[in-house]
Amino acid sequence: MSSTATPAALSGRRLPNVWDIAALCCVVGLLVAMATAARGTLVPLDALEATPIDLDPGRLPEYAVRTTLRMFAALFCSILFTFTYAPLAAKNRRAGLIMVPVLDILQSVPILGFLSFTVAFFMNLFPGRVLGLELAAIFAIFTSQAWNMAFSFYQSLTTIPSDLDEATKLFRLTTWQRFWRLEVPFAMPGLVWNTMLSMSAGWFFVVASEAITLGEHTWQLPGIGSYVAAALAARDIGAVFWAIGAMLLVILAYDQLLFRPLVAWSARFRFETTASATAEDPWVLALLRRTHVLRVAGGMVERAFGTITSLRLGRPAAASRQRRERSRLSDAAFAAGVALAVGAALWQVVGYVSGALTWADLRETVLLGSLTLLRVVVLIALASMVWVPVGVWLGLRPTWARRVQPLAQFLAAFPANLLFPVFVVVIVRFGLNEDVFLTPLMVLGTQWYILFNVIAGAAAFPGDLQEVAKNFRVGGFLWWRRVIIPGILPYYVTGAITASGGSWNAAIVAEVASWGDTKLQAHGLGAYIAQATDAGDFHKIVLGVVVMSLFVLLFNRLLWRPLYAYASRRATLG
Secondary structure (H helix, E strand, O other), X not given: OOOOOOHHHHHXXXXXXXXXXXXXXXXXXXXXXXHHHHHOOOOEHHXXXXXXXXXXXXXXXXXXXXXXXXXXXXXXXXXXXXXXXXXXXXXOHHHHHHHHXXXXXXXXXXXXXXXXHHHHHHHHHOOOEHHHHHHHHHHHHHHOOHHHHHHHHHHHHOOOOHHHHHHHHXXXXXXXXXXXXXXXXXXXXXXXHHHHHHHHHHHHOXXXXXXXXXXXXXXXXOOHHHHHHHHHHOOOHHHHHHHHHHHHHHHHXXXXXXXXXXXXXXXXXXXXXXXXXXXXXXXXXXXHHHOOHHHHHHHHHHHHHHHHHOOOOOOEHHHHOOOOOOOXXXXXXXXXXXXXXXXXXXXXXXXXXXXXXXXXXXXXHHHHHHHHHHHHHHHHHHHHHHHHXXXXXXXXXXXXXXXHHHHHHHHHHOOXXXXXXXXXXXXXXXXXXXXXXXXXXXXXXXXXXXXXXXXXXXXXXXXXXXXHHHHOOOOHHHHHHHHHHHHHHXXXXXXXXXXXXXXXXXXXXXXXXXXXXXXXXXXXXXXXHHHHHHHOXXXXXXXXXXXXXXXXXXXXXXXXXXXXXXXXXXXXXX
């Protein structure tokens, strides 16, 4: 029997089959849902005010589509930001001296702080249209996603093994080729997990981003976040549970259709020389492999992408990465320029704030910032003790990691304000201290930065090093101290930095909890900024945000950055 395929057989392989038809139906359904939701962005603001949020559960599918589209639009912007900001900060020493601290500050600025100063800008782009509010909401969600992804990519770029770096020089890859052939693939396992976490982090702040206030006007964009806010204001427990169910279904949907295949695909980029434990491909990938037309189309896209990434743009890596001696004079001039710019910015802030506030206000904010700092330190330490062992166990067992992946995403996405009724009722019922028992709300959404990054680090840990440890019978505490901790340390530090900054950000929501007419408030900088935002006091908002940013910057400079430098220097493979 001849093995040569006939022309009819070859053409038959390109004809659509039942799986192609099913995939086409899914794509058409998605496009129809997107088009239906997009129509609501072009209507006047008056139409939005005339249609308040309806707590009828039948409206939740529409609200879920609107919220999901906003989150994926923000995620697309976050990916673009990550692929431009992180490489510049990692490859340009002087740019990194500015861009990394700026990233520290940006991740600590509260979401409401961004909304307070950007809503007017976006609304002026589209006067009288809902699209301006939509862009403001997308930008707010972007600020809850981008910093974590940029930190992850930056960490990968600064810990590339030296032998892989030398290989790019031997093959004379250009900077463009090196980026797509080495840097992006090496960063992919950790970046995929952090992208999942960033998507979940967007849910944590979606309530704040969909309820937008400018002056005396408040608008609520149709979405799950606005539905939750309306349910909490109406004290409708049933509506809250309907919102939780809708959120769970949405998370399960994009986990199965997008992130589960991405995690399986990213496993091919692990840096190792021996085979390691793998899990079965998810059902979406299995179904895609059964299609005919989609496989051909995917092959065409892959070849086109390969052609683009193979272009010899830029100089060869060996020439572009030559070490040049920089004079102390030029470095001093650069540092002086940066210091002058920072000083000028602080002088403008001082001039603005001093017009309405006094030294007593500054002392108050510093004291409140110290209380919030204490909460952050304690919470990060406790979260690390719990989630580092769990993350290592899951990362070394891909099958189990796939099983808990949707659960972890749901827990990471669960908005803390949905637990406000429980915390408020328990605190009031038993007369508990608000400063202590509101504190856990700060870490509910941010502790997952540590877990996800540790899972990514353990999953990327080379299988050959695991085999060496087994052969030498290294176990117990020695295995943790000499093998796995050095291997995951860069990932852990990245997670701890983002968890710390996220906890500061969450303080503005967690230090003030309300249920109906009962409102509890802890002493801290987050509550201070929340009060100033509600009162529309921009002087106090600026003072609180600046003090919070300085706390985060100093804390990162004194602890996390030295630890990160140690991890990059001593724990890099190769």
